[in-house]
Amino acid sequence: MRHLPILTIAALCAALTLSAWAVKVGDPAPDFTATDSNGQTHKLSEYRGKFVVLEWTNNGCPYTRKHYTSGNMQNLQKEWTTKGVVWLTVLSSSPGAQGYMTASAENSYIQQVHASPTAALLDPSGALGHEYEARTTPDMYVIDPAGKLIYSGAIDDHPNDDPSDIPHSKNYVSAALTEAMSGQPIAIAYTRPYGCSVKYHGD
Amino acid sequence: MSFRPHHFSLPALLALAFFAFAIPQPASAQHSSATAPHVTVSLLVPPAQFAPGETFTAGLDFKMEEGWHVYWINAGDSGEPPSIKWTLPAGVTADAMQFPPPKRLPLGPLMDFGYEDDVVFPIPMHVAQDFRPAQPQATFAAHVTWLVCREVCIPGKADLALARTAWSKPAASPDVDAAAQNLIARFQSQLPKPLPATATATFAQNPKGFLLNVTTGSKQTSAQFFPLDETIIANAAPQPAQPTSNGVQLTLTKDENLQAPPQKLNGLLELPDGTAYEIHATPGVIAATTTAPPTVFTAILGAAGLAFIGGILLNLMPCVFPVLFIKGLSLVQSSQQERGKLRAHGWVYTLGILVSFWIVVAVLVILRAAGRQLGWGFQFQSPVFLALMAMLLFFLGLALAGQFEIGLSLTSAGGALAQKHGYAGSFFTGVLAMVVATPCTAPFMGAAIGYALAHPAWVSFAIFTALALGLALPYLALAYFPAWARILPKPGAWMEVLKQAVSIPIFATVIWLVWVFTQIAGTSALIGLLAAFLLLAVAGWFLGRWPGKTIATTIAALILIAAIGTSVWSVRALGMPSPAETAALASMIANGRIASSGAPSSQLPAPGSVWQPFTPALLQQSRAQGKPVFVDFTASWCLSCQVNERLILNRADVQQRLHESGAVLLRADWTNQDPDITQTLAALGRSGVPTYALYPADPAAPAKVLPEVLTPNIVMGALASLPSPPKSTAAMSLP
Structure with missing residues (x-):
């Protein structure tokens, strides 16, 4: 007789705490379902057993451009996807804001810059961005095969928009993937992401 | 330019x-x-x-x-x-x-x-x-x-x-x-200027972040802290400020990903007059009078709002709903009365709830001041209280079922005082609502009460007042808006049927109370309580057989006194002698292995029992051995605890994951007051059960407190967040 109200309250509580549930390195990465630029849906939990990289992008942002004009991001995507990593580029710019792309525009942009992510997820509502509390472009997340968030933060240790720094930068994403794949602990699991703010709706 | x-x-x-x-x-x-x-x-x-x-x-x-x-x-x-x-x-x-x-x-x-x-x-x-x-x-x-x-x-x-x-x-x-x-x-x-030599900057870590205490030599009404370190403070979080006599204290929220406590908090503090100081705060103990989180008005308002919602939800809880229902019935009866009187009754009912909450919080505050750390639900740790509550409801159930009439009004639920018609009846129905609401530590209440207990008395009163108003609101609304009252059906024969039906949830509540009573007082004392029930039934028969006769009423009253005496005596004389035995039994119950009868020795947990009784030493010892620890803070009077244990923690897959994680499983049974458990709860920022805490093996790492309503995913997710043992890490790697 007491189950019913308890369950009701459970549902209410779940709704209330959802917004306060933080994304923390070491915790399970929040599951999501998102649609890519080819209209396909991707569910994070379907990628259990694989490493997943989430890359927040905005092709108008000078910091994102640093890594695309230099070819750095494309190289990372190629290197890690051939090693079986699922690389999901996320576009959380709201319609009208810098970096917002329609599906076809994003597809031609990917072709134009020779990018090779597993998929480019279109998140104009910012739901996925808010779920992960993505702050900047780029903002990088690495999720291990068990679905645990193992890295969150900057792409590398040179927080500027100068491509000439890339060759002597330490790439945190590559480091985390390399360490995790060889069974080592992640030396640097969390950094402050750098770049432009994510152009969320209503900002 | x-x-x-x-x-x-x-x-x-x-x-x-x-x-x-x-x-x-x-x-x-x-x-x-x-x-x-x-x-x-x-x-x-x-x-x-x-x-x-x-x-x-x-x-x-x-x-x-x-x-x-x-x-x-x-x-x-x-x-x-x-x-x-x-x-x-x-x-x-x-x-x-x-x-x-x-x-x-x-x-x-x-x-x-x-x-x-x-x-x-x-x-x-x-x-x-x-x-x-x-x-x-x-x-x-x-x-x-x-x-x-x-x-x-x-x-x-x-x-x-x-x-x-x-x-x-x-x-x-x-x-x-x-x-x-x-x-x-x-x-x-x-x-920014360097902090003067006479000034100090210290910080203390709490579960949510830091308290930064800066003495500037004069009272500061507000201040802003800008961190130099990029990954320690949550930048967007507000920084509520609390003036101190010679400076200011800020509540800072930590970066969610902060792993190790910082050695220093570096940054600058800007005062309202524009002065800025360089701060290199060192860890320190912040004076006891200021350790309480700042009593910022908005924060209190938030907690009061939460308490208010919690109070409204309490109406839905089965331990309160019967009372609301009774009030609903009495409202039906009084529909013909003029509206002004209805409203007055609503307010008196509200006052009854308010006053009784105030009394409880006053007792809480006094007891807390006396150094006794008590959490909500503590009355239910007293077997005498339990017995009296069970008897009250049983007697009420008999009346509802039709054995006798308590006067003509059903508002009279709580003995002689609540039998009174009119305002006194309304008032004591409010009191009764509050009393039976106590065990329903709904998830909302946990937070609000924890907040109130950690704050000055006036804050506690504000929170509990909000809780009380929330509890009173549905009935008050019913009484206040005549349109709503008119929706209620006209009095008639159906009322008798309805009245009898209400006795069913009342008796169900009695079963629960008796069950809780048995956990605390034991099966021998149960005989006394059941005998008291029989006496109540006899008293009820006298009242029903000769309604309104003075002699019958007197005999009934004497039998009632005997019943109360029997139950109190049975607790004293037959109640469980040793707390250890109680704990053992309670842990058996919690394990879902209730022995229907048998020698006390057979009721002790089996050696292979996965749950071990909690002691602070065992917690420390297990962590020192590099094992994570999962603690289930529970009590047999806490129904949501039982639900979580039965439906979630004892599920085969959850048990499997608990076992695989290598976590030591401890059950902290708070059925009887236990200062060790109360303190451990306080350290987690909680004041009641259910509470579920997962302590990582690293003794320096903070414990993770799970929500009060568990799901298998919450438990498994929390376990997954533990640092993985080497074996599983290797299994996860890809070629």
């Missing part, structure tokens, strides 16, 4: 752009300022000449269009501070750029730290004693990069230079660019 770029009209801007392109400028030309999109950057070197041994302050000036900003040294959640690379005459050196206090620049969910309109970064310059001018003119050149943002960000760079006369001796009457010097001085005066 006294003009402000944003004062330009669009044609003026176009004209400016035209001139900028129309007049090509050789790259080698020296310019002390550069106009870039949305910002004009200028190099300021006030003295017209410089000589050996001199020091002066140069500056880098950013004038921005409205809405655009450049960044502080810690840009916050996004952005990048400006930078400067000098090319200086030999013998001249420049210190690092100095950053005046920034503004908080909120951007949706993000928080940046930076400057709008106009900012000058002062830069101290030094001319060496042995400086010898090579030529009369020397060039101060700088390569400047910046990021200017509004909705979008535009990086910029410029090569700026200024020529100055180099003298071999200081000038008698130096020539100075006064405008530049004043501008630099204006921002120089804002620069």
